[in-house]
Amino acid sequence: MTVFIQYLVNGLSMGSVYAIIALGYTMVYGIAKMLNFAHGDVIMVGAYVSFCATSYLGLPGWASVVLSCVACTVLGVLIEGLAYKPLRQAGPLAVLITAIGVSYFLQNAAQLLWGATPKNFTSLVTFQVPEFLAKFNVSAVSLVTIVACLVIMAGLMFFTGKTKMGKAMRAVSEDKAAAQLMGINVNRTISMTFAIGSALAAIAGVLLCSYSPVLQPTTGAMPGIKAFDAAVFGGIGSIPGAFVGGILIGIIEAMAQAYISTSLANSIVFGVLIIVLLVKPAGLLGKYVPEKV
Amino acid sequence: MKFLKDKQTRHDFVTYAMCLVAFAIVFFMQSNHMIPRMIAGQLVPITAYIVMAISLNLVVGIAGDLSLGHAGFMSVGAYTGIVTAVALESAVPSDPMRLIISIVVGAIAAAILGFLIGIPVLRLSGDYLAIVTLAFGEIIKEIVTCLIVGVDSRGLHVIFNITGNSTINDLHLLEDGTAIIKGAQGASGVSTYSTFLAGAILVMVALVIVLNLVRSRTGRAIIAVRDNKIAAESVGISVTQYRMIAFVVSAALAGAAGALFGGNFSQLSATKFDFNTSILILVFVVLGGLGNMRGSVIAAALLTVLPELLRQFSDYRMLIYAIVLILVMVFTNNPQLKAFFARIKDRFASKKEVAADAQ
Numbered sequence: 001m002t003v004f005i006q007y008l009v010n011g012l013s014m015g016s017v018y019a020i021i022a023l024g025y026t027m028v029y030g031i032a033k034m035l036n037f038a039h040g041d042v043i044m045v046g047a048y049v050s051f052c053a054t055s056y057l058g059l060p061g062w063a064s065v066v067l068s069c070v071a072c073t074v075l076g077v078l079i080e081g082l083a084y085k086p087l088r089q090a091g092p093l094a095v096l097i098t099a100i101g102v103s104y105f106l107q108n109a110a111q112l113l114w115g116a117t118p119k120n121f122t123s124l125v126t127f128q129v130p131e132f133l134a135k136f137n138v139s140a141v142s143l144v145t146i147v148a149c150l151v152i153m154a155g156l157m158f159f160t161g162k163t164k165m166g167k168a169m170r171a172v173s174e175d176k177a178a179a180q181l182m183g184i185n186v187n188r189t190i191s192m193t194f195a196i197g198s199a200l201a202a203i204a205g206v207l208l209c210s211y212s213p214v215l216q217p218t219t220g221a222m223p224g225i226k227a228f229d230a231a232v233f234g235g236i237g238s239i240p241g242a243f244v245g246g247i248l249i250g251i252i253e254a255m256a257q258a259y260i261s262t263s264l265a266n267s268i269v270f271g272v273l274i275i276v277l278l279v280k281p282a283g284l285l286g287k288y289v290p291e292k293v
Numbered sequence: 294m295k296f297l298k299d300k301q302t303r304h305d306f307v308t309y310a311m312c313l314v315a316f317a318i319v320f321f322m323q324s325n326h327m328i329p330r331m332i333a334g335q336l337v338p339i340t341a342y343i344v345m346a347i348s349l350n351l352v353v354g355i356a357g358d359l360s361l362g363h364a365g366f367m368s369v370g371a372y373t374g375i376v377t378a379v380a381l382e383s384a385v386p387s388d389p390m391r392l393i394i395s396i397v398v399g400a401i402a403a404a405i406l407g408f409l410i411g412i413p414v415l416r417l418s419g420d421y422l423a424i425v426t427l428a429f430g431e432i433i434k435e436i437v438t439c440l441i442v443g444v445d446s447r448g449l450h451v452i453f454n455i456t457g458n459s460t461i462n463d464l465h466l467l468e469d470g471t472a473i474i475k476g477a478q479g480a481s482g483v484s485t486y487s488t489f490l491a492g493a494i495l496v497m498v499a500l501v502i503v504l505n506l507v508r509s510r511t512g513r514a515i516i517a518v519r520d521n522k523i524a525a526e527s528v529g530i531s532v533t534q535y536r537m538i539a540f541v542v543s544a545a546l547a548g549a550a551g552a553l554f555g556g557n558f559s560q561l562s563a564t565k566f567d568f569n570t571s572i573l574i575l576v577f578v579v580l581g582g583l584g585n586m587r588g589s590v591i592a593a594a595l596l597t598v599l600p601e602l603l604r605q606f607s608d609y610r611m612l613i614y615a616i617v618l619i620l621v622m623v624f625t626n627n628p629q630l631k632a633f634f635a636r637i638k639d640r641f642a643s644k645k646e647v648a649a650d651a652q
Contacts, residue, residue, distance in 0.1 A: 035420060083619055090626035092420075093359065097579045098622040100572055104615035112608055225427070225568065232424045261455045263477075267435040270428035277421055278413050 005136045007258045008251065013142035013211065015250020016149030020204040021227030022234070022242035023156060024197030030173040030237035031193045034092065037099040038079060039201060040224015041106035044217060046072045046202030047209040048114055051121055061124035068202040076198025077191050085187070110217040118216040121209035141210045148207060152200060153243050159196075160239060169193060173237065226253070226266075229273050235286020244284060249273075305504045308587040312500065315594075316493040323489065331601050339597045340492025341367075341554035344499045346577040346589035348546035351503050353575065354584035355512065356539035357519030358415070359423040361571050362430025366544045368437055368566035369406050370399030370551025375480045378556060379473045380444045388486045395486075396495065396552040403548020404541050406433075411540045415533055418522075430571055437563040438477050445470025479562030480555070487556035495553055496590070499546050503586060506542060515539050580621060 021043060028036045046068045053064035083102050087095050125140045133143065160166035171179040172189045180186050208223055209215050226249060234245025249269055256268040276284065297303050319336065322328050328336075349363045374395035385391045410429050417425055441452040441459060445467040452459050454476050461472040474480050506512050515535045517525040522532050555561055577596055581588030599617075603610035624630050 029420075035423070083623065086623045086627040086630070089628050093353075093579055093583065094622055094626040096359075097576055098619055100576065101615050101618035101622060104611065105619065108611040108615060112612065221568075225431075229424065229428065232421065236420070263439055264435055264455060267432040270432050273428055274413060274425050277417060277425055281417060281421060 002136055003258075006138075007254050009136065009138050009142050011251035011254030012247065013139075013145040013250070014254060015230075015247040016145045017204055017208050017211065017223065017246075018227045018230045018250050019149050019243045019246025020152055020200050020207070021223060022231040022246045023152065023239060024200045024204075025228050025231040026234075026236055026239060026242040027156075027169075027193050027197050029231065031169055032084070032190055034084065034095045035099065035228070036197075037096065037224075038102035038106060039197065040220035040222075040227070041103050041110075042072050042076060042079075042198050042201040042220070043205040043208065043224065044110060044215075044220035045075060045106060046205030047121065047215050047219060048110060048119075049202070050124070050206045051119055051209070051215055054122065054124070061126075064124065065203065065206050068206060069199045072198040072202035072205075073195045076194040076201070080191055080194040085190075107217045107221075114217070116217065118214045121213040121215045123210040123213065124206060125210055141207070145207045145211065148203065149243070149246075152203070153239075156196075156239055165189070165192060226269065229270065232283055233273050233276055235283030238283070238285045238287070241283055241285035248284075301508060304587075305508070308504070308590070309497070309500060311587065312493075312496060312590060316496075319489070319493075331604065332598060335597060335601060336489045337487045337492050337557040338554060339594055340489065340496050341550045341557070342574065342577065342597050343496050343590050343593040344492075344550035344553070345547055345574045346581065346593040347496075347499045347503050347586055348543040348550065349574050350578045350581070350584065350586060350589045351506070351539050351543045351546075353578055354582075354589075355507055355519065356515050356536050358418065358536060358540070359420075359575075360426040360540075360543075361423050361568070361575065362426035362428070362433070363543075363547055363574055364566040364568070364570035365430040365433035366403040366407060366547035367551035367554065367570070368433060368563055370396075370403045370548030371555030371561060371566070372437055372440070372474060372480065372551075372563075373402040373548070374399035374552025375483055375555045375561070376442055376444075376449070376473050377552075378486060379471060379483060380449060389488075389491065392486050392488075392491055392553075392556055395556065396491075396549045399552030399555075400545040400549040403551065404545035406548075407541045407544025408537070411537050411544075415536050415540065427568065427571070430566075430568060434563050434567055437474075437566075438479075440474050441472070441476050442474040443470055443472040477562065479560070479565070481560045483559055483561075485557055485559055487553050492553055495549060499549070500586060500590070502542070502546070507586075511535065511538060576618065580618075 021039065024039050024042075025036060028034065028039070049068035049071045050064040053059045053067045054061060059067065079102055083098050084095060087098055123141055125144045127140050129138055129140050129143060160170055168179070168184045168189050169192070171182065171184055172186055176186055179189075204223075205220065209219070227246065230245035230249040231242045232245070233249060234241030234243065252272055253265050253269050256265040260268060280286075297306065319328070323333070323336075345363065345367060349360065352358050352360050352363075377395040377398040378391045381391055381394060385394065410426075414422060414425050414429065439454045441454050441461060441464060443450045443461060443464040443466045446469050447467065450464045450466065450470075452463055459476075461475055464470070464472065466472065473483070507516075514525070514530045515538065517528075517530055518532050518535050526532050551566075574593075577593040578589055580596065581590070581592030600610055600614055603613055606613060
């Protein structure tokens with residue numbers, strides 16, 4: 001039982017990381033209708049910035065997180081403005097390939113800046129876990145990750161539901177032209193979405209590397225793909241969907257690793273995704289829009 | 294040459310001729326040792342990538358289904374091809390003959406898998422189809438990584454290494470046996486049997502198959518399905534059937550390309566055929582032009598050679614590659630820039646006219 005709970009907590013915390021990344025994917029997809037393949041690499045950049053801030057500049061952990069959030073926000077807005085904005089009217093494939101180009105660019109730039117050898121990321125979370133949780137081998141990082149995910153999720157729900165900017169985002173994702181007619185600055189709204197998504201990616205990067213401390217230019221790639229899966233799993237474009245999808249993917253992966261096979265864990269995750277999409281073509285919480293003539 | 298009056302046919306024959314001339318030039322250079330060593334090693338992979346690009350263009354450009362897992366079919370073709378070639382080493386001593394057999398077997402294996410994957414995948418479309426093909430690509434990669442295959446005089450032995458603890462010794466091969474695929478290490482110690490000639494022939498075969506398919510009644514049906522599913526269905530075209538035809542033919546070609554590719558390396562691990570390879574081929578297709586086979590051939594050849602040519606920039610070459618990719622996409626797809634280039638073109642054209650008038 002203890003072991004089971006331990007796996008469950010592992011799954012939950014990994015799932016929380018996926019959920020935070022998936023929120024970035026899903027918001028960008030919802031609003032710009034594009035698969036932002038470079039998102040996984042923004043995570044990696046966020047982790048590197050935090051790593052440099054703590055090991056080279058000697059900043060405290062929280063300051064490094066703030067710094068990496070700021071850096072990734074700037075990066076996200078820059079990427080959007082330079083690479084994606086000129087392609088607003090282009091077909092989805094052109095944008096996809098550009099996103100892949102950005103992803104290559106970030107990975108190779110990181111390799112030039114920080115080298116290909118993996119850096120050993122020291123966990124930023126160092127407090128003592130309460131007694132009753134320590135019994136189940138729950139680590140402090142897991143706890144922080146899960147709490148962070150819940151807070152971010154609640155914050156985003158409030159933001160999109162109650163604030164003016166959030167409402168503008170929903171309006172733009174519903175119908176760009178109509179939103180523009182209502183006086184919403186579409187370009188600014190899209191930039192804002194990228195900014196939020198990238199800041200979330202920075203937090204996800206720090207949490208991911210606190211959890212598994214190997215940091216290298218390709219660190220973000222696989223979690224990026226899995227978080228993307230999580231977003232689709234929950235219904236892409238839906239914020240609660242990304243959360244549910246992320247947590248489920250994390251738990252399925254942890255259980256598959258523990259009870260079935262370590263080397264086939266990813267296959268099982270992807271297999272579940274395929275089955276879910278066949279039964280519910282728009283994901284768990286996605287809106288299914290039937291094609292009309 | 295009456296048939297050349299048709300514009301499409303003419304276009305296709307120019308493509309064939311262009312490929313033949315290019316291959317002839319490469320052969321000439323090869324026999325005179327004029328090819329730099331770093332590119333000489335890339336010749337067979339280039340032909341394999343060209344076939345991959347043609348085959349992916351059939352799915353993405355002609356049938357309109359974005360597939361992100363095409364490298365999976367390539368890996369199935371490569372591994373069945375390698376196993377076939379090694380297993381037949383004593384039965385069929387001639388290398389070219391074994392290469393042909395392994396390409397055919399690889400193509401058939403990939404086609405069967407393409408059909409099986411196509412049944413669930415083709416129920417979806419758009420971004421969902423993309424993510425499911427991506428998922429299948431990753432699944433194929435992991436399953437291949439779990440395989441341990443060996444051959445001896447009793448036949449073929451296969452272990453599916455789920456626990457990750459099995460090794461080649463668990464195959465209990467006889468003295469005369471050879472291990473072909475060693476799990477995560479992949480295939481190693483295999484003699485290479487692919488040649489550039491075989492690659493060139495395969496490219497031509499793939500071009501003939503795909504171009505003829507596209508210009509046929511079936512091809513027109515596939516294009517109709519791409520352009521408007523509902524309209525196509527309402528005139529009696531079976532949407533799933535025609536998408537499936539494109540998908541399976543494409544998978545078979547990818548399998549053939551994989552078998553050719555596999556025969557070029559003595560060491561080949563399954564991670565060679567990951568998501569990045571699928572993306573690389575998609576980049577060839579999109580840069581070459583969706584639905585344009587000639588473009589795919591050119592893009593695949595140029596973009597495989599480009600990183601080699603950029604080698605003098607060593608560390609910066611992939612960075613430059615990424616920047617080139619982004620710039621090309623932005624310059625060819627941005628409406629303002631397109632209009633800008635069109636204006637420049639007009640100005641040159643009108644200057645020429647003025648010059649012509651003055652004379």
